[in-house]
Amino acid sequence: MAVSRINEAGLNVNQYGNRNLIINGAMQVWQRATSAVAAANGYNTVDRWKHFKSGAGAFTTERSTDHPTGTGYSLKCQVTTADTSIAATDYAFTETNLEGQNLQQLQYGTSTAKDVTVSFWVKSNKTGIYCLSLYKAAGSGTAYMYRKEYTIDAANTWEKKVVTISPTAGSTALITASAGAIPNSNAMGLQIVFGFTWGSNFHGTDDTWQTGSGYGTSNQVNWLDSTSNNFYLTEVQLEVGDTATDFEHRTFADELQRCQRYYYIMDSSTTNGNYLRYCNAFFKSATAAEGVIHLPVEMRATPTLTKTGTIGMYDGSNLLNISTFVLGNDGSNNKIVVIDANNIASGGVQYRPGVILSSNNQTSKVELSAEL
Secondary structure, three states: OOOOOOOHHHOOHHHOOOOOOOOOOOOOOOOOOOOOEEOOOEOOOOOOOEEEEEOOOEEEEEEEOOOOOOOOOEEEEEEEEOOOOOOOOOEEEEEEEEEHHHOHHHOOOOOOOOOEEEEEEEEEOOOEEEEEEEEEOOOOOOOEEEEEEEEEOOOOOOEEEEEEEOOOOOOOOOOOOHHHOOOOOOOEEEEEEEEEEEOHHHEOOOOEEEOOOOOEOOOOOOHHHOOOOEEEEEEEEEEEOOOOOOOOOOOHHHHHHHHHOOEEEEEHHHHOOOOOEEEEEEEEEOOEEEEEEEOOOOOOOOOEEEEEOOEEEEOOOOEEEEEEEEEOOOOOOOOEEEEEEEEEOOOOOOOOEEEEEEOOOOOOEEEEEOOO
16 A cells, blocks of 8 residues: 555654764774773764873773674773872773764853753773763853763673753753853854763762863772773763663764764775875976865865875876975865875976875874864
């Protein structure tokens, strides 16, 4: 029987797509690295997840196949240098940042601000109380912080946790007043933070919106107290409402495109190519060239460029190494990137076309970043 129309009243709204506001919550995309890298106050391994630490302790992050269903990836954090005495200014955590323009359905800054629910799978050998926190960026209003304790009950066991956050948590009206609005732009609107260790300078009240930098509480365990400690995280979901729905699985291609809005890499080591082509170009002079990289997706903003390894200009007969490789000031935007290649080895011919490529090595890469 032909159906002319879907009866929307009979559908469960939680079955609709695009419920999860987190990008790469299933830890599918790892453009930078998959093996262990020391957390260095930035993006080190898994896409869209930023890692920080301050103090004597240290930890690494890496991709793991340890997963609650055994069919996916998780982020593994491993203590490498223990710190048993946490100073007031010490911390260790991982976070993901969300664009403000993607969060306007939360209606923060109004009397109709919505509840949100964070759900995630977590596993650690160290049991006890941990803290999940939300940081609401100021924009034209005020920055506010919320934190919620959760407990890892059983060692080395995957557990699903659910945290529902009311805009008036702690009987506050910070989020429902105008200063609670999330900036409607491509700037950071919310941070979702998973704390490992918090010094006393970063303590606040559980389940309460406040000003200041209270990412955790005094009950937070010191996860850095032993090099035996690990922490696994996957299937992180942030959705509107007071109920956690099943995790929204996306295709790898979909998630990769979302991640490439913030970071895009062309890496000769992953292609096994001594002569990986980065872009077509032409000689502006005998020692300078210009090329254009067409980005796979529109990036959040005009990216910054980082070059690693030896890159050259090849004109069909000569491969000339490039000393200076920078973002062009004229024409670069969040859709295309103009490359200015200067101080090229002698032998170039003005106006001759060519290609910018890895110069007989598998260690060169070009990184473009528009991260929050």
